[in-house]
Structure formats: structure tokens, C-alpha cells
Amino acid sequence: MDVKKGMDVKMRRIYKVSICIIIYTILIQIFLSYLVSDRVVYQYRMNYDLVKDRVTNIEAVLEKIKHQIDSQQLKEYYVILGDSVAFSNPGPADKSLVVFLEKLASEQGKDIHVFNLALPAMQTGDVYTMMLKMMEYDISLENVIINLTYAGFVARNPDPPIVFWLDKQLNSVDSTTYTQISEHLVKNNRGVEKGIKGYKQTINDFLYSKISLFKYKDYTRVWVKQIYSDIKGRIDMTADIQPWYTKDYLSEILKQPMYTNTFSDKPFVMDENNLNIYFLNKIFNLQRGKNTLFFLSAMNDEFLKEFVEKSGYQENMKSINTYMLEGSEKYGFEYVDYNGKIEYALFSDHIHLIPKGYEYLAEQLWDRVSKWDLE
Amino acid sequence: MLFHSPEFISLLIITILFFYLLRSKRMYILAVANVLFYAASGINYLLLFLTVVFVTYYCSKRLSGKYGSIYFYIGLMVNIFNLLFFKYTGFVFMNINKLFKVTFPWQDGLLSSIILPIGISFYTFQLIAYLVDVKNKSISPCDGLIKFWVFIAFFGQLIAGPIMRGDEFLPQVSNITKYNLNADNIKKGFYYILLGISKKILFADFLAAKADHYFNQITALNTLDGWFATYLFAFQIYFDFSAYSEIAVGIGHLFNLDLRINFKSPYISSNPAEFWKRWHITLSSWIRDYIYIPLGGAKKGFRKQLLFLILAMSISGLWHGAAWTFIIWGIYHGVLSVLHKLYIKRIKNKQYKIFDSRIYKVICIFIYFHLTCIGWVLFRAHGIGNATRLIWRMLNPMYFKFDMVYALYFGFIALLYLLHVLEYYVRDNSERIMSVWENRIPSPVRALVYTIILGIVVLATSTEQNSFIYFQF
Numbered sequence: 093m094d095v096k097k098g099m100d101v102k103m104r105r106i107y108k109v110s111i112c113i114i115i116y117t118i119l120i121q122i123f124l125s126y127l128v129s130d131r132v133v134y135q136y137r138m139n140y141d142l143v144k145d146r147v148t149n150i151e152a153v154l155e156k157i158k159h160q161i162d163s164q165q166l167k168e169y170y171v172i173l174g175d176s177v178a179f180s181n182p183g184p185a186d187k188s189l190v191v192f193l194e195k196l197a198s199e200q201g202k203d204i205h206v207f208n209l210a211l212p213a214m215q216t217g218d219v220y221t222m223m224l225k226m227m228e229y230d231i232s233l234e235n236v237i238i239n240l241t242y243a244g245f246v247a248r249n250p251d252p253p254i255v256f257w258l259d260k261q262l263n264s265v266d267s268t269t270y271t272q273i274s275e276h277l278v279k280n281n282r283g284v285e286k287g288i289k290g291y292k293q294t295i296n297d298f299l300y301s302k303i304s305l306f307k308y309k310d311y312t313r314v315w316v317k318q319i320y321s322d323i324k325g326r327i328d329m330t331a332d333i334q335p336w337y338t339k340d341y342l343s344e345i346l347k348q349p350m351y352t353n354t355f356s357d358k359p360f361v362m363d364e365n366n367l368n369i370y371f372l373n374k375i376f377n378l379q380r381g382k383n384t385l386f387f388l389s390a391m392n393d394e395f396l397k398e399f400v401e402k403s404g405y406q407e408n409m410k411s412i413n414t415y416m417l418e419g420s421e422k423y424g425f426e427y428v429d430y431n432g433k434i435e436y437a438l439f440s441d442h443i444h445l446i447p448k449g450y451e452y453l454a455e456q457l458w459d460r461v462s463k464w465d466l467e
Numbered sequence: 468m469l470f471h472s473p474e475f476i477s478l479l480i481i482t483i484l485f486f487y488l489l490r491s492k493r494m495y496i497l498a499v500a501n502v503l504f505y506a507a508s509g510i511n512y513l514l515l516f517l518t519v520v521f522v523t524y525y526c527s528k529r530l531s532g533k534y535g536s537i538y539f540y541i542g543l544m545v546n547i548f549n550l551l552f553f554k555y556t557g558f559v560f561m562n563i564n565k566l567f568k569v570t571f572p573w574q575d576g577l578l579s580s581i582i583l584p585i586g587i588s589f590y591t592f593q594l595i596a597y598l599v600d601v602k603n604k605s606i607s608p609c610d611g612l613i614k615f616w617v618f619i620a621f622f623g624q625l626i627a628g629p630i631m632r633g634d635e636f637l638p639q640v641s642n643i644t645k646y647n648l649n650a651d652n653i654k655k656g657f658y659y660i661l662l663g664i665s666k667k668i669l670f671a672d673f674l675a676a677k678a679d680h681y682f683n684q685i686t687a688l689n690t691l692d693g694w695f696a697t698y699l700f701a702f703q704i705y706f707d708f709s710a711y712s713e714i715a716v717g718i719g720h721l722f723n724l725d726l727r728i729n730f731k732s733p734y735i736s737s738n739p740a741e742f743w744k745r746w747h748i749t750l751s752s753w754i755r756d757y758i759y760i761p762l763g764g765a766k767k768g769f770r771k772q773l774l775f776l777i778l779a780m781s782i783s784g785l786w787h788g789a790a791w792t793f794i795i796w797g798i799y800h801g802v803l804s805v806l807h808k809l810y811i812k813r814i815k816n817k818q819y820k821i822f823d824s825r826i827y828k829v830i831c832i833f834i835y836f837h838l839t840c841i842g843w844v845l846f847r848a849h850g851i852g853n854a855t856r857l858i859w860r861m862l863n864p865m866y867f868k869f870d871m872v873y874a875l876y877f878g879f880i881a882l883l884y885l886l887h888v889l890e891y892y893v894r895d896n897s898e899r900i901m902s903v904w905e906n907r908i909p910s911p912v913r914a915l916v917y918t919i920i921l922g923i924v925v926l927a928t929s930t931e932q933n934s935f936i937y938f939q940f
Contacts, residue, residue, distance in 0.1 A: 113914045288474070
């Protein structure tokens with residue numbers, strides 16, 4: 093009897109401890125996102141290294157942005173989407189589009205926030221998926237700036253995948269669209285895995301997108317390292333970003349097929365057989381009646397002379413502009429093509445800008461978006 | 468499937484749920500879990516494993532018959548051939564190529580098609596032990612194929628041990644339906660799992676990166692670097708391997724199965740005999756019972772005993788890996804055992820007072836720990852050349868350079884050693900510590916500590932999960 097009684101006491105203790113662990117776990121689930129420093133998760137833009145290594149890390153970014161919107165009761169904010177140009181590569185985050193746009197706003201006495209959810213290599217499919225993710229987090233799509241590139245319209249052979257980063261996310265937020273493009277994704281080694289790999293991926297994706305301890309894991313590690321380096325004394329590793337003409341190696345790099353393909357002069361297919369158009373049409377529909385500015389990133393015409401002077405290239409540019417202008421009339425968004433409107437000296441390579449270039453681009457964008465009625 | 472991977476944890480949770488919900492079907496539930504666990508490494512290897520298990524089971528049932536010896540040797544040969552083929556074919560060809568300067572046109576094709584099935588070294592030894600035990604009538608043949616499969620392939624310990632024996636594990640498997648959920652087992656289960664995962668993630672994986680850094684640049688190391696690298700690896704392999712074994716023991720407890728503890732603070736050993744009673748205990752006892760004693764052990768005279776010791780340890784070395792470094796590592800430990808036997812015979816038996824003193828014990832532990840570390844160089848370095856180069860640098864004063872930074876490095880090693888001693892103390896006083904922990908510390912505080920440990924483990928887990936070192940054996 094004593095043994096049985098002893099066992100009952102032990103079991104009761106186990107239950108008590110288990111219940112406490114469950115309570116602590118729930119508390120971690122709720123409060124961890126508030127504990128991890130905002131600047132580690134999102135500061136002017138996403139942390140590219142962390143997101144590229146684990147795409148589910150966008151969940152923490154979206155959650156943090158949502159917290160910021162709610163806690164500061166933000167109503168007037170813009171969201172930037174797009175690729176490395178919108179991300180403001182290769183410059184540092186504190187010299188990126190968001191900083192310059194917010195500075196311009198504050199100079200006009202406006203307390204306006206800009207959130208940047210662009211990421212290098214993002215394709216139109218990623219932008220569309222990110223917009224659906226924003227809706228999931230109840231982040232407004234009312235004022236959106238999206239950058240497009242010439243390369244986005246080039247035929248895919250089969251790369252680059254139209255959803256470069258967010259393929260699994262697309263499957264969860266819009267499975268119909270995912271199914272329609274799954275063949276293309278499979279050809280690009282993207283998409284949802286099957287069998288044991290798929291099972292493993294499903295569990296991992298669930299953990300890293302829903303459970304706070306996992307969701308903030310990478311950020312917490314960075315946070316701890318930052319605290320450590322703050323104690324040790326941080327060394328500023330950021331170098332000045334130089335203009336393209338100071339970099340002799342650029343012309344060699346540009347000869348690689350992965351770059352030359354992006355300036356292809358083969359005629360563009362401008363219907364939904366082109367996956368870029370397919371996703372753009374979806375984005376147009378999502379943004380109908382909302383403040384939206386699409387801008388076509390400028391190419392460095394001086395550097396890319398041999399490509400951009402080809403008649404095929406010029407024809408393709410005309411096709412893009414015609415398609416976008418027709419879209420702007422039909423869906424009510426704004427469109428601007430910055431080709432030929434940015435000084436050559438402001439480029440850091442064939443398409444990216446130096447910080448001064450991004451400052452200039454921000455001014456151009458601000459001229460347009462500051463006129464929007466944000467309410 | 469790694470123990471700290473989400474897919475394994477989900478398999479474990481589902482198996483536990485079914486195990487306790489469907490008492491009468493427990494044997495089948497564990498059998499299916501074993502199949503799923505092994506199938507994750509490849510269906511072909513599962514089929515191979517099932518075949519070997521079936522052949523061994525079939526042979527064991529016929530050992531008492533007229534052709535018992537024939538069945539015994541068939542069973543034995545199937546197991547040995549399976550292990551030799553998958554583990555040592557490449558090694559054999561490499562040596563033939565080097566020795567006779569010949570290459571066979573078909574060898575590359577053959578070698579590239581051979582991939583070592585995971586856990587083969589462990590399950591082969593478990594199957595051989597079972598077969599020998601049945602032949603020697605130490606145990607009765609297992610009375611059911613499913614039960615035999617659960618005994619051999621229990622997914623908690625299949626890949627890296629502990630190597631379980633029929634007399635200790637089969638009765639537990641036979642009585643699997645009788646157990647109730649037991650508070651002591653739940654506690655022990657979670658204790659060992661948490662201990663093992665913490666050792667793996669917080670220590671082994673952390674030390675692995677540091678040790679790799681040094682072992683990848685052996686020629687640039689000075690004496691102190693060499694020792695530091697070796698200490699790092701000594702603790703890495705201890706934490707890594709004992710982590711797997713302890714998680715296995717913990718998983719066993721969750722199913723009311725008592726698996727043997729495989730490591731008992733080995734670096735506090737003062738001599739080889741003690742070391743092998745603390746390091747990979749189930750392998751050491753396997754080597755003793757199925758190689759050293761059958762060879763003759765101590766019964767055929769002192770000189771032969773020494774020879775058998777070296778032979779048994781060489782086989783142990785070869786079991787660890789198909790490379791000369793592992794064989795030499797085994798011989799090295801064999802020689803250490805022989806020297807210790809000679810030392811006992813010639814000197815220690817004279818019963819000097821100092822032999823009973825604490826200082827003598829500490830000196831012995833210090834010396835034997837360093838001899839073990841030298842052995843780890845053979846185990847870790849790529850090739851004999853690198854191993855001898857590093858050992859030379861560690862022992863040659865010509866390479867000695869001192870810098871204050873080494874004080875920090877060796878302070879870290881001292882801390883690791885202190886943890887090792889602390890683990891010994893905790894293990895030795897576990898009942899008392901557990902009693903104080905449970906009776907004096909309130910449940911919410913204990914729960915908080917467990918949650919913090921779990922949180923740290925999750926945060927410390929690297930993106931790419933590192934496999935356990937012993938998986939390769």
C-alpha cells in the first residue's frame with residue numbers, strides 16, 4: 093500500500109511539474125516576441141542572412157511589424173516590396189530606401205513609417221506571396237511601393253523560379269496558385285517535398301513559423317551575439333559603397349550567362365504564359381483601389397550599352413511600359429519607369445545604386461507617394 | 468533520424484501514445500516503430516536488416532537440433548559477412564591496391580555502390596551475442612519473430628547502442644505488456660533524455676567545431692595547441708557518444724525498458740581496466756565475453772593473456788572503423804592494458820603504502836587521462852601520418868611556445884574536466900540529490916529550470932543538425 097501511495101505522490105508531482113512547464117511554455121509563446129529586440133528582427137529591412145538561411149524567419153519579421161503597427165497605432169505607413177533594388181543592396185540598412193523616405197517625410201513634418209519587406213532575388217511570385225502573408229498578419233496593403241525589373245519579364249529557362257524564396261509559403265496561403273505553377277517550381281528544385289523529406293519539412297515549417305521559441309531562435313542567437321559584441325566593443329565593418337566605374341571586375345562578371353540572360357533581347361511573351369505577367373495580374377487584382385506605385389528599376393545604360401542599345405531590348409522595354417500603363421489605367425495604380433532618369437554616377441553596378449543613388453530614388457518616389465491620401 | 472530531429476520526436480510521441488493506449492498490442496507497436504525508424508535511412512537497408520534478423524532468428528531456433536552447429540555457423544557467417552562486406556570491402560581493396568600495386572577494373576563500380584548501413588556494427592554484435600548465448604544455452608531461443616525484432620531493433624538504441632544482451636533485454640521485451648506507466652520511469656526517462664540532448668547540443672556540437680578547426684591544420688600546431696585540440700576532441704567524443712547512449716536509456720525508460728548505462732565518467736579512470744569499465748561499457752564487455760574469454764582469457768598463461776588482450780583490443784579498434792588508425796588505436800589500448808598488467812604484477816603487488824594514498828590515485832588518473840588523449844589523436848586524425856605528426860608535436864619540447872592566451876584555453880579544459888567530475892558526483896549521489904531536489908525545491912521552480920534548459924537547448928541547436936560520431940561505426 094505504501095509503495096502505491098508513494099507512487100501516487102510521485103505521479104502527482106510529475107503532473108504538477110508538467111502543468112507548470114506547459115504554463116511557462118505558453119508564456120514563452122506569448123511573450124518571447126516582445127522580449128527579443130526589435131532591431132535584431134527588423135531594422136529598416138529584413139536581415140537577409142537569416143532569411144536566406146531559413147525563409148520561415150519572415151514570420152518573426154511580419155509579427156514584429158504587426159506589433160509595431162498595433163502598439164504605435166500606426167495608420168499612415170507604406171510598405172516596400174521587391175528585389176535587391178528595393179532592398180537597397182549593396183549598401184547598409186541605415187542607408188536604405190526606408191531611412192531616406194522616412195527622413196523626407198519628417199522634413200515635411202510627417203510622422204510616417206515605411207516598412208521594407210523586399211529581399212534580394214525576390215521574384216514577382218515572392219512579392220505576391222508576401223502580400224498574402226501581410227494580409228494574414230493584418231498588415232495593410234493600402235500604400236504599397238513595388239519595384240520591377242526588366243529581368244523579371246525575361247523568359248525562364250526554367251530558372252530563375254518565379255517564386256524564389258517563398259514557395260512553401262505560397263502553398264499554404266494560396267494552394268490553387270501554387271498547384272498551377274508547381275511544375276515550374278519542381279523544375280527549379282523548389283516546392284513542397286514529398287515522402288519522409290516532406291514530412292520532415294512540414295514539421296520544421298510548423299515549428300519555425302508557429303512556435304515562438306523556434307520562430308525567434310535565429311534572432312535570439314543574433315541578439316545574444318550582439319549583446320556580447322556590444323560588451324566587447326563593436327567594430328564597424330561596413331565599407332563605403334563605391335560607384336560601378338571604380339570596379340574593373342564588374343565587366344568580367346557581367347559576361348557570365350546568369351547576367352547576360354537578364355538583358356536578353358529576345359521578344360517578351362506578354363501574356364500569362366509569362367509567369368511574371370501571371371503574378372503581376374494577380375497583384376493588380378489584389379491592389380485594385382489601393383495606393384500602389386510600381387517602379388521599373390533603372391538599368392545602368394552607360395555600363396550596359398552593348399545590351400540596351402539592341403533593338404530587341406528597346407522593343408521589350410516598350411512592351412513592358414505599354415503593359416504597365418494599360419494596367420495602371422485599368423486597375424488604378426501608378427507606374428513609373430526610371431530608366432534614363434538616374435545619373436550613371438549613382439549606380440554601384442549594372443542595376444544597384446550607391447547610397448546617394450538610393451537617396452535620389454527615395455526623393456523621386458516620395459514626390460509621388462507623398463501625394464497619396466493615406467487614410 | 469537523429470534523436471533531436473523533429474521527425475524522431477514526433478515518432479517517439481506517437482509510439483508512446485499508442486504504447487500506453489493499446490496495452491495488448493505493444494509488441495506490434497514497437498515493431499512498427501522500429502521499421503519506420505530504420506526505413507527512414509533507406510528501404511534497401513531495412514530489407515537487408517530484416518533478412519539478417521530473420522536468418523539469425525531461424526538459425527537460433529535450430530541450434531539444439533541435429534545440425535545445430537551448422538546452423539550456428541551459418542548464422543554467424545551471415546552476420547560476419549554482412550558486416551565485413553559493407554564495412555571493410557573498401558579497406559581491403561585499398562590495402563590490396565597499395566600492397567600489390569594492382570587495381571581491378573570493376574572495383575570502383577563495386578565500392579561506389581556500397582554504402583555503410585547505419586547501425587550495422589551495433590546490430591551485428593547484438594545478433595552475434597544472441598546466437599552465441601543460445602548456443603551456449605545461457606538463454607533460450609526467442610519464441611517469436613516479432614519479439615525478436617523488437618529485441619534486436621529497438622529504435623531507442625539501434626544505431627549506436629548500448630549493445631544489449633539476450634539475458635538482460637529479452638525478458639524485458641517478453642513482459643512488455645505487463646508494465647504500467649510508472650512515475651520513476653517517467654522521471655528517469657526525461658532526466659536521461661534531457662541530459663543526453665544537453666550534452667549533445669550544448670557541448671558536443673560546440674566542441675566539434677573547435678576541435679575540427681585544430682585537426683584541420685595539424686602542421687601549424689605547437690605543443691600546447693596539440694594538447695588543446697586533443698583535449699577538445701576527448702570531451703567532444705565523450706559528450707557525443709554518452710549523449711546518444713543516455714538518450715537511448717531515457718527512451719528505454721519511457722517504455723519501461725531498462726537499457727544499460729554505457730558511460731560512467733571514464734576520464735576519472737586511473738588505469739585501462741577501470742577505463743573500459745567506464746567507457747562504452749557494453750562494447751567492452753562484449754569484446755571481453757565474445758572475443759577475449761573465448762580466445763582463452765587468463766586461463767592459458769600470463770604471456771598468452773597479454774597477447775589475447777592486444778588481439779581483442781585490436782579487433783575493438785577495427786570495429787570502430789575500417790582504417791589503420793583505428794587498428795593502431797586498438798593496439799595502443801591493448802599495449803596500455805598489457806603494460807598495466809605487467810605493472811600490477813611487478814610493482815603494485817609489492818603493496819607500498821603510497822598505492823593507497825589519494826595523491827597516488829590522482830597522479831594515476833592524470834597520467835591515464837593523458838594516455839587516453841594520445842589515443843584519441845589516432846582516432847581523430849586523418850591518416851597515420853597526421854596522427855604521428857600531431858603526437859610528435861605534442862611530445863616534442865621543440866614545438867613548445869607559451870602565450871597567456873593558453874591559460875584561458877586550458878582553464879576552459881579544466882572547466883570541462885570539472886563538469887566531468889561533477890557528473891560523476893551527481894551519478895554517485897543521484898538518489899540523495901534527487902530527493903533534495905524534489906522535496907526541497909517547489910514544483911514551479913523545478914519546472915522553470917526544466918523549461919529554461921529546454922529553451923537553451925532549442926536555441927543552441929544549430930541549423931544543420933550534426934550527426935552523432937558513433938553513427939559512422
